[in-house]
């Protein structure tokens with residue numbers, strides 16, 4: 001069954017990148033932003049992606065999102081409709097560099113508070129190298145997926161990274177008091193097992209959402225590869241935590257020589273295979289990789305819908321242009337079944353011709369968003 005979905009009805013950008021003040025009113029569940037290269041389409045998607053915890057789809061420094069030659073800082077406001085009610089969500093950066101988040105004008109602590117109202121997922125051309133790139137990119141991708149399973153996952157990953165840096169520094173400095181190292185390793189063990197468990201759980205839930213069989217998109221086989229994840233398959237979390245802590249204590253000399261901690265979920269990887277061809281995704285063609293990534297994104301959206309009871313907002317940057325007309329139509333049909341609102345971009349309005357009457361097609365020109 002298709003889960004209900006919050007829908008963006010209005011977006012206002014103030015001093016956000018190429019926009020001084022732009023307002024965009026939306027009726028439909030499909031939004032296509034069309035315009036020339038550099039017109040400002042991705043800027044709109046980026047402003048929406050910042051409703052999710054983290055640095056958004058460009059992973060930009062927030063100060064760079066403030067309009068150049070502007071007063072400094074920016075504001076983004078969103079009216080979302082859900083269950084006959086409208087909620088206003090706002091985020092921004094003050095000229096002093098302070099981040100602000102508001103729900104119905106009342107300040108909230110972080111973008112994490114938006115999660116009850118809206119989940120945002122995206123697929124962008126920058127993710128094209130995911131299968132060929134470093135494992136760190138795939139872990140980051142997986143960690144975004146894991147937020148759908150456990151909203152605290154991001155915070156734990158950050159704390160684990162800090163604890164690992166702390167241990168590496170203590171090893172490098174050769175501190176005499178071993179209790180500092182013991183404490184750092186205890187923290188790494190407990191956070192590391194929680195992070196590994198969430199990633200494992202996410203991969204298994206994601207796999208359950210992947211539809212195998214006849215489709216124009218090849219299905220992906222996903223698996224998590226990592227030492228701690230492997231231990232978790234054999235023993236309860238508490239036992240794994242103890243084993244991990246002992247392993248850290250026994251590998252101090254090795255890790256001091258390496259300058260980093262070699263055991264732990266910071267070395268795990270997400271393995272993806274092209275199901276029908278039974279081939280590693282990194283060996284697939286560019287087109288096949290894009291289709292696999294699209295399939296994973298659709299599975300992720302279904303997973304978030306199942307976990308939260310609400311279909312997420314999906315941002316697809318320059319995705320439609322990459323598929324031939326048959327695959328593009330199949331994609332539009334798949335998006336229909338997700339139930340959530342989808343924002344897409346493309347330079348050519350013809351890409352979205354078949355959606356006419358069913359989508360809001362907006363023309364983006366520098367600084368302006370207007371209905372086409």
Ligand SMILES: Nc1ncnc2c1ncn2[C@@H]1O[C@H](COP(=O)(O)OP(=O)(O)OP(=O)(O)O)[C@@H](O)[C@H]1O
Pocket residue numbers: 016017018019035036037038039040041042043044064065066067068345347
């Ligand atoms: N902080 C900023 N202040 C003003 N303009 C900015 C800022 N950051 C980026 N821009 C401008 O925004 C434009 C890029 O917008 P965007 O990436 O959204 O384009 P696009 O329509 O997605 O293009 P493409 O089709 O090429 O991907 C560029 O012209 C860039 O100079």
